[in-house]
Amino acid sequence: MATGIDVEATLAKMTLPNKIKLLTGLGWWHTESIPEAGIPSMRLSDGPNGVRGTQFFNGVPASCFPASTGLGSSFDVDLAVKVGKALGEECKAKGVHVLLAPTVNTQRSPLGGRGFESFSEDPHLNGTIAAAYINGLQSQGVAATIKHFVANDQEHESERALREVYLKPFQIAIKNSDPWALMSAYNRVNGIHVSESQRLLGDILRKEWGFKGMVMSDWIGVYSTAESIKAGLDLEMPGPSVMRGAALERSIIAEKVFPSDIDTRVRKVLELLEHAHKSGIPFDGPEESLDTPELRKTLRTAAADAVVLLKNEKNLLPFTSDNVKKIAVIGPNAKYAMTSGGGSARLLSTYTVSPLEGITAAAQEIGASVKYTIGATSHKFLPLLDPYIQRKDGKQGALIEFWNESPIEDFVSTSPDFNASLGATIWSTPTLGTNCFLMDGIDEKKYSARFVPDEDGDWEFGLSLAGAGNLFINQKLVIDLSTNPEQGESFFGLGTVDVRTVVPGLKAEHTYDLELRISNGSFIARGSPYRCWGGIRLGGIRQINSDEAIDIAVELARESDATVLVIGLNHDWESEGFDRSDMELPGLTNRLVQDVLNANSNTVVVNQSGAPVAMPWVDQASTLIQAFYGGNELGNGLADILFGKVNPSGKLPLTFPKRIEDSPSYPSFGHKGQEHGKILYNEGIFVGYRGFEIKNLAPLFPFGYGLSYTHFEYSDLISTDISSDGKFTISFKIRNTGNVYGREIAQIYITDQHSSLPRPIKELKGFVKVELQPGETKTISHALNREALSFYDDREMKWLAERGKFAVLVAASSADTRLSGEIELDNSFTWIGL
Template structure:
């Protein structure tokens, strides 16, 4: 029997059926329409993998790919496409049809907690990587959902804050990746952000959802809300929001049917929204997909190889005075909190349960032999106490005060829970339940330990019958954890005895949510480290041929829902690095962060690598670069300032950042990232686009010619060293005679090139008319002004040795 077309199908649906598919049925799916054979559509997080339809913690394992900033650091659109294609395989392994990715918000500040998940401070680099990623996903039959549209460049009050952004800055910077995702990649999905943009929530912002998307860009996909990001019925539907997530619906269903019946929403609007949803279902294969839902761990060797390749490709060599690459016959001391504990991803909705993890220690021991590798941790860098693992029993109560008997009992292997429906065996209301967790902890030494906890809900903790932490009722204070629904960690010191099983009891009670509806709890424990451990690390380093220090942050710091308070290395890591450098000057420092950091010891370090969070092959990817098996071809997608207050959003006016009284003002306009440093003359520690290789490169013979479509440019790149290597040729454009303030130069094209020793290659670039235009708010068009333009070629934004000029004529360009 021939299936109806989606245009026929939408007209076969009743109003109630059309409305039903405009909201989620549960956390990760939309409802079926059995009468017409329409099947459920499943979605999954996230940008660096496919977690599947479970909680943020645990669940079926999945491949963990490098995070967004690491992918941006590759400057490799083809590699991004390969990763998108592979993640589509992962999405299918979780029986899903839609990936909630990629994340393309711009690195506006250096402290945004979600910088790790985004690609770059530069809109053209972010757009190029996004286009590759989306083409890979959708070319393999899985829908992308590019996010967060728009103005979500901070995690502070992100669900309510009003981002005030000029239309010029929106068009030239913050909307650019979304524009190319629509026009060049043909994305099937877009996710609206939580925040307001110029006074109106993004999910009901007619300018963004209808004027820009549908009218200017001719978008024919769907727009879904971020989770609980829809706050109204007819305003969202009329503005252009197709899908409210998650379910069960809060704003649609019977409310929306009533709005139609009362004339507040037209039937044509509902038909359009439903048709958009059916089009998405048809594109991603869910429309008639009646296969049984089944999530599997599909641990593919080709994915493992791709993750390792991408992790190495995104590694940036920031400094090398001849220490690197290391000899494979060296005796190496691995130092630091990230040496044995692999940091592979950021926190929040992007996190998943990896198939496996390769630590740097594991990888170096494999290369050198275990006898040639020593280790000392030196210090900690955790934000929260390490998770308390063990055998625990959890009892669920169908009230918030642990009254009566438990209605369900379960087991936990760690006190780390993110509770979404169904939970408690389906016997408790996720918004009104309590739980008691009990078990024991046996320390390996006698000492004072720190026990810490935070929760989206109230909690109390007893150790051996003594109440040590009480955050119940008015003793609970809202903080920056669990997507701004949790408190900041409360820590208590407890004296524990080696070999003794200490009784642990934790009580939890859910509380009314501010914005996002879930319960969560995390309890951790550890013995604090001090001077003795730093001294021991220095001694270990001194006894080796070379020391490699692994420092940085983790997904506890670089996380959705919370910005950083500064860009210093957490804890005593700077002290550790300084002590190791003094003990063994032959030291390599490997950084793992989701963005820039201050490096007070930089002048003393002979070699520094930035390896971000490179996914489950973390140790192998880093080792490939350290030992010279792979040329370090990563280039910085974000400028590293010398000091936190050098960055573009630093101001004495808190409205500019982090925001004040519910408003954040993008006062810098288009002068973001490297444009700010060039304009102000502030010298960064490492400029945008910077990165070293194990060989040397030179540019020559830059030329450019104007054309009707823009301009063509070409430049010759030569490997002047004695080994093969890879570099990124970067092309910038500047309007020399602009009548309005414009950046001195803006990245407009780039190409990654691999050359043998002594080899040269001519690199060609085609620049379109938009490469020379700015957005003229007075006429709402892109304008090219008559006059001279500089076309500059270089290896980073600061070091430009080759410039040619061309002339362009006045022109107004269509949107």
């Protein structure tokens, strides 16, 4: 590995203007270079479930790993380390020194748009998996950036809830992994933006916890100059600067900030640069894809372990040659690989395996046949036209051409002269898709392709733009978005609404000319906070008669031995930038499920979502799987579970409520709970399963719940005495009483039986994932410490382990205690810090 830099020597030879320059990013994905001081530019990239690289548009393909709720459902520390290492290798291939991951924000509500990005509603599971992920990533020399510190997108009220629920996963991860970077959140906490909060960044993070890494802002998440410098925000992202640069120079002149403050911030950037030097990852290196058999195996393992078996009442699973010959695969999430949620987590996968592809391949191995139909659609936006577009040379994709100025006066007119010469382009580029967030480009642009449908019929098209423009098919105006386009949610809220139209009578395999002319002049003039040149999202699908589609699905299910019904959400419904309005499955999904279940009781319902959804048909479904977003190998991972190549071992990292009104955060999460832009945390410390238990309210499926194809028996719980500083060890036995190999996640909960302040009925404080052959018994020993006993005493502003008796519970889920015991702490004690 390369040697590092001398931080203090480098700092000493830098000029003040160069120091100020280093405190703001260079564009979206780099830090500034200072060649005269020997400082190169570091490269950053979005995570958390992949390494996209430096381009939203036409990026270099990358591996997509399961979304964080999927990885959290594995309860597997070793797997999290392995995923972190694999992501580190992906970073090396793309020349990335800093990965913007993991996300450890506590999930309050099923409706949170970015819920899929965090591991769990429980701070212990969230922080523990995050620490393992960080350790794996940083073992490859790549800096992790734990985010979004803290209470992302919300405000806070209770000091105790802040400490025990929202700060806690950050505290656990920092203590057990030492991440080299941290990202501040956009929001305020108790009225002060996190990026300028001396209490959060200075007092708690750096002084109390001893965090040594660099602190960067979320993108455009800096709202002050002197205050953010004083608080401890080292790097403003992205560049060019909004709140630093000349503004910081003026603050120095006004003596609101001093050169010593600048040095403190620059030192942290240089320390991160020292890690980058030691990694051996080249600066300004090429971006390349990584695709190896070993990587594919890791992706497949992770995808299978992200699956949770919720019901198997008829023992329909696993499928074998003895119980199935004809399999129906139905549903809107079956044919397309829903690899991840949307927003900054989205990337161009190196390859994907859909559920239909995975099931078809596995079925062939046991001599079963597979037939597919969609049944019902569930899209928020129409599916992208990627499979149906070709360039004029016959290659897959489209061509985008750019001009600095409109070459003809009516470039984006609803009736342009298609025969007029447009002149020479400034730049042009091919693209494989019809979703283009244009981070590169100039001004006017033309998107052209040949559209080749695969089915006869009337086709519906949907278009949204960041800019203004029009869509033409065979030179006929189809969609007008040049005449006062209405603002919508696309492109992080920068784009128009999605406008749809139906083009009748298209023929399969017939070629149609598709052309989109767009100008971004009005978009740029509007003052976008992002440095970009507009966006295009074009989708389409053969128009489907809803009743007919469901009837076809019902008939297919009826004539099959078994049905796999793959439903759920996708990256249009769960994404950065907005929350869901309710827990409902989209479109006619529930009707499809009900009708298919009526037609064939041997139906496996597979729900794919990053967070809970309502399941009004759940009592009738005998077999139910929660698949989350599984990344590249989601189809093979699911098939491995369905056909018994992998015995399911995942357990829910989130409580699934029966209805949104049962969620502890209801109604304070979402629009109903907002008071002049504020969100109140009315549930306090009773987040997730804690809230259900304190109200004695049964969820649809409890936290930590998941089934196996075998059964486990727990016995012989023993605990040591608690030491004066709160350490103790418990041991117990687990036996596999079934006839197949399996893995069980034993969960350890602690109950404070006589607390002076209200506490949850029980809190997860440990877990162990154990592998067992049929008939095998293992003795598990697990060490715990003061963290298992304590709560935050906001009267004294300290952590308090209070003398008295505690119950120790060993459980298969939060609602399934298998063993219980009692321990006693002789004397109370307090502490501050990690």
